[in-house]
Amino acid sequence: MDIEVLGALAVREHGIPVTPSARKPRQVLALLALHADQVVPVDLLIEELWEDSPPRSARTTLQTYILQLRELITAALKSVADGTETRTAKDVVVTAPGGYLLKASPGTSDVREFDRLAGMGYRALDAEDFRGASRALGEALALWNGSALAGIQAGPQLAMEVRRLEESRLCAVHQRIEADLRLGRHREVLGELTVLASRYRTHENLHGQLMLALHRSGRRGEALDVYQRLRQSLVRDLGLEPSAGLRRLQRSILMTGPEVALDAPAQAPAPTTADRMVRTG
Template structure:
């Protein structure tokens, strides 16, 4: 089973798509695919589809969606490349187990699994001081994302929680990749990307700190200080909070260093916020819009 989650939902068996077009079966498949090789309970699927007040027909309707998914799987097993379809049936791929259902991922491709593996390699490289290796592995991990996770699936309570978790994982990897690039002296190359990111995440302190550092190292000290002022105004206005001590320290370092100076030797996440590799240094995160 090949599973794509980091963008549009794409699930296939033997090279043939089994992704339905109807919204609710897509929700069911998305939740099963996110938890491939794990049991997803009937209660979880019911709450995902209908919330806290499911209709009386919820259970038989869910069973109908499972049957529809199995029809797609059976068709893929018949048509799929490589032969051997007669050795398995749809119930061997999408199992009914006590209390729920289980989708077998097997040895197929999974963009989420690949992302987690590459990001883990990148975090370990950061911890070892191998910034070039970290930047390369984290860039590979981030390239697996073609858009927001499950962008074309309606999200109920459980999928919405999972999507937020995945987005946080992506932001952690992005934060560390930018940190690695800053360590490698790529501040000018980062400016365009960071300009977009601080606009998209206007209260993300780690990104703002990295932006400030990249600006200052590029000879744009005034713009770096202005980025701090803008972030502080947003935090005070929207959350009633002052910037973190780490960000304030970076601002003072830029302020006293003079136009030609260079502040602390790393971005927010490593030198200021002290966030461990693989965790968020954001603290206060609110996407724009």
């Protein structure tokens, strides 16, 4: 089974799509696919489908959705022309104690591959292999084809998973740019960083990277303007001043030339808690 969640949901068995068109069965499949080869409790599936107001028939209705998924999988399994397929749909969507399990192996999962490549990138960055880090993180990010689970009307469980995936994506982007800056690719990342800083108006790390990239490109005034815009957004939206690390970076830009900033990575903002969680998870 091949699973894609880093974009529109797509689940295929023997290359045949088994993603239902109806909203609630799609939610069930999405949650099972995100936790492939793990048991998803019935209570979590019911919360996803009906939040705090499940009908009395919730468990029976959920069983109907599972049956619909199995019907699609049965059709895909029967398509194997050589007759070597011995699995049934119940072997793919497994009824387990307390819940259901989507058995994905053998097969592929884009989110698992993303986690594998991103982990390689983080370890390479820690080892100061900046070229390897940029390459691995770039390959991880290339797996994304849009927003996670695009087109799914998410309930509380899927909404939480989408936030987690998007945070992982943003962290990978930030760390890939960090590797590129260490490799002297400051001009190459300017356009990307400009878009990101505009989108994430209070994200200090991205603004710090944009400041460095501009300064190293000989655009000192613009780098300082980025700091002022970030400070205004932080004060207005969060009631906070920029961090000590970002203030040090601003002073460094005021006092030094681009060549000094290249050798002063410690003056960039420290990784956020989310960065550390993803890199060590």
